[in-house]
Amino acid sequence: MDAGSASASSSFTCDAEDLPLRLQFYDDDDHQDHQAPPDTVPLLLPIKIMDAADEKGETPQISEDTAHQISVDPWYQVGFVLTTGVNSAYVLGYSGSIMVPLGWIGGTCGLLLAAAISMYANALLARLHEVGGKRHIRYRDLAGHIYGRKIYGLTWALQYINLFMINTGFIILAGQALKATYGLFSDAGVLKLPYCIAISGFVCALFAFGIPYLSALRIWLGFSTLFSLIYIVIAFVLSLRDGITSPARDYSIPKSSHSTHVFTTIGAVADLVFAYNTGMLPEIQATIRPPVVKNMEKALWFQFTVGSLPLYAVIFMGYWAYGSSTSGYLLNSVTGPVWVKAVANLSAFFQTVIALHIFASPMYEFLDTKYGSGRGGPFEIHNVMFRVVVRGGYLTVNTLVAAVLPFLGDFMSLTGALSTFPLTFVLANHMYLMVKGPKLSAIQKSWHWLNVVGFTALAAAAAVSAIRLIMLDSSTYHFFADL
Numbered sequence: 072m073d074a075g076s077a078s079a080s081s082s083f084t085c086d087a088e089d090l091p092l093r094l095q096f097y098d099d100d101d102h103q104d105h106q107a108p109p110d111t112v113p114l115l116l117p118i119k120i121m122d123a124a125d126e127k128g129e130t131p132q133i134s135e136d137t138a139h140q141i142s143v144d145p146w147y148q149v150g151f152v153l154t155t156g157v158n159s160a161y162v163l164g165y166s167g168s169i170m171v172p173l174g175w176i177g178g179t180c181g182l183l184l185a186a187a188i189s190m191y192a193n194a195l196l197a198r199l200h201e202v203g204g205k206r207h208i209r210y211r212d213l214a215g216h217i218y219g220r221k222i223y224g225l226t227w228a229l230q231y232i233n234l235f236m237i238n239t240g241f242i243i244l245a246g247q248a249l250k251a252t253y254g255l256f257s258d259a260g261v262l263k264l265p266y267c268i269a270i271s272g273f274v275c276a277l278f279a280f281g282i283p284y285l286s287a288l289r290i291w292l293g294f295s296t297l298f299s300l301i302y303i304v305i306a307f308v309l310s311l312r313d314g315i316t317s318p319a320r321d322y323s324i325p326k327s328s329h330s331t332h333v334f335t336t337i338g339a340v341a342d343l344v345f346a347y348n349t350g351m352l353p354e355i356q357a358t359i360r361p362p363v364v365k366n367m368e369k370a371l372w373f374q375f376t377v378g379s380l381p382l383y384a385v386i387f388m389g390y391w392a393y394g395s396s397t398s399g400y401l402l403n404s405v406t407g408p409v410w411v412k413a414v415a416n417l418s419a420f421f422q423t424v425i426a427l428h429i430f431a432s433p434m435y436e437f438l439d440t441k442y443g444s445g446r447g448g449p450f451e452i453h454n455v456m457f458r459v460v461v462r463g464g465y466l467t468v469n470t471l472v473a474a475v476l477p478f479l480g481d482f483m484s485l486t487g488a489l490s491t492f493p494l495t496f497v498l499a500n501h502m503y504l505m506v507k508g509p510k511l512s513a514i515q516k517s518w519h520w521l522n523v524v525g526f527t528a529l530a531a532a533a534a535v536s537a538i539r540l541i542m543l544d545s546s547t548y549h550f551f552a553d554l
Contacts, residue, residue, distance in 0.1 A: 137357075139284035139436045141208055144358045146366035146373075151292040152285070152358075152429055153370060154378035156349050158299040159426040160244050160419040162382050163306060163401040165346060166389030171397055172339040174324050178390070182383065185343035189495070190375045192522075196352050196499045197367040202506055208357035209433070210350075214498065217505050226498070233350045233490035234430050235469070241427040242466075242473040245271035248420040251402060255409050255416070263553040265474040271420070272470025278424050279462040283449035284439075285432040286358050291425050298422035302402070303381045305415040309405035310385075310392035320394030337536040338484055340529070345487050346382065347375070348495045354433045435462060475550050484540060488533035496526035 170178040199213060200206060207213035210230055215223025246268035253262045282288060288295075314320075327335065349355065356367045389401045398404040402415055438461050444453055500522040508516065 137208060137436060137440050139432075139439065140286040141357045142360055142363070144286050145360060146369040148286075148289070148292065149355060149359045149367065150370040150373035150378065151296060152288070152355055153349070153374035155292060155295045155299070155422075155426055155429060157347060157374060157378055158296075158303065158381050159241070160248065160302065160423050161240075161346070162303065162385055163389075163419065164399050165342065165382070165386045166393070166401055167397045167399040168342045169339050169346075170386060170390035171395050172324060172335045175322060175390075177336075178339075179387075181340065181343050182346075182386070186347055186375050186379060189344070189347040190371060192496050192499045193348070193352055193371055194368060195503045196495075197356060197371065198364055199499075199502055199506060200353060200356050200363050200367065206357070206363070207353060209436075210353045210494065213353055213502065217502050226494070229490040229494055230350060230433065233486055233494065234433060236486040237350075237430045238427050238466075239469045239473045239476075241423050241430070242268055242271050242275060242470055243477055245275070245420050245423040245427075246473065246477075247400060248416045248423065251400070252413050252416040252420070255413050260553075264477055265551045265553065268474045268477065269470060271424075272466055272473065275424050275427050275470075276463050276466045278428060279431065279435070279466060280455065280458050282428055283454070283458070284436065285355070285429065287449070288425070288428065291428075295422050295425040298418040298425070299381060301418035302415040302422070303385045305407075305411055305418075306385050306401050306405060307388045309407040309411070310388045310401070313404075313406055314388070314392030317392070320392070321396070322390075322394045325395055334536040334539055337529075337532050338540065341484055341487050341492075341533040341536070344495065345491060347379075348491060349430070350491055350494045351430070351433050354436070431462075431465070434465060438462070438465070477548075477552050485534060485537035488530050488537055492526050492530035492533065497523055497530070500526075 169181065173181055202213065203216060205216070207216060211223050211227040214226035246264055249267040249270060250262065250264050253267070282291065324332075356363060359366045359370065385401065389397055389404070393404050396404075402412060402419070405412065435458075439457075442461065443457055447454060449455075500519045504511070504516065504519045504523075511519070
């Protein structure tokens, strides 16, 4: 059975006589129940792990089997997963990439508007988690159920490319943090960026070997939050100190030709969207405890309120302190004790390792489910060795691309235009129309169509802007560049 077909087995088994639970098995190919072996039954959906539809007497069925855990995490753990993505070390670049080209008014309004629109789009997607009596634990499953096999494949391709590029970007970011740390103590230039990227990829692989699935992050989410707070607080405090002691700053938008200004503005708008969205909400929602829609909405509210405060603080403070001269990596702009900056850079490095694991989890889940043995616990030697080979190979490719193209940010802008916009805004609104259309008023339908058309146009404009930037930078940078 291929990756898109529904199956009915799980990696978790227990004795049938000890399982006073209602189990369900579903197959999209034949719509027939499967029979479990006499000695064991797959533990897929306990009676109390049901969607809110249970309250109406409708028991949803899991759309596919998975080698990873589902329906086990409280809403606040999922909220911290989302917050880890929002407050990743990428926030250290938003003062320069968002505020500088947009200015105080455009940047501030853009951040707030992007948060509201992103919250709305993600809430729409969360409400589609259970459609047709089934829970769709992967984005591609949901799209395939609504549109069919072709869109299933297209959605999987878009999501895979998007997450692959984000993961590669995280490895570059971790390498830059390592190089910045090295530069604080030595100016010999021996440890170049490609070497730092290789070290980062190796550490990310070690972490991936030990964390079998997304739900297993648990305590690591606490460490991620701690690391985020360390580099955000340090960047905030040092920027505040520099801003108080420095002369008046220039907050005007940098002068450039009309075309350059337009494309730079479009790029900044794309960064606004990237700042809040994961492109893998159904996969994250799959881990949450029922009622999955209500709990996911709690997690989203957490992300877009309390969870976003550190992001706003460091973005606004960085721009206030340095104005239009703000660096693309805020820790390169701040002044202060060497050891303090080193702690901030190392915290950014370790947080990036954890954040990468979140965005790599859909690929890990696919590989583990399709090619894993499905036998024994996640730390059985054969399962550990499987992760070493398969995840190690995947991250090796990520690391190689990161080292060859350390200016990947240009390509990420293109990827975001071609995948993040469609996945987060275009598909979310159109799928909602497809599923809820008969119950929507004419005004509601017009609003969703406006979102579909508007974000499609914005995605096209962002793609053109990204291609232009790639063409300009290709004449400046070279493979394995030490940026």
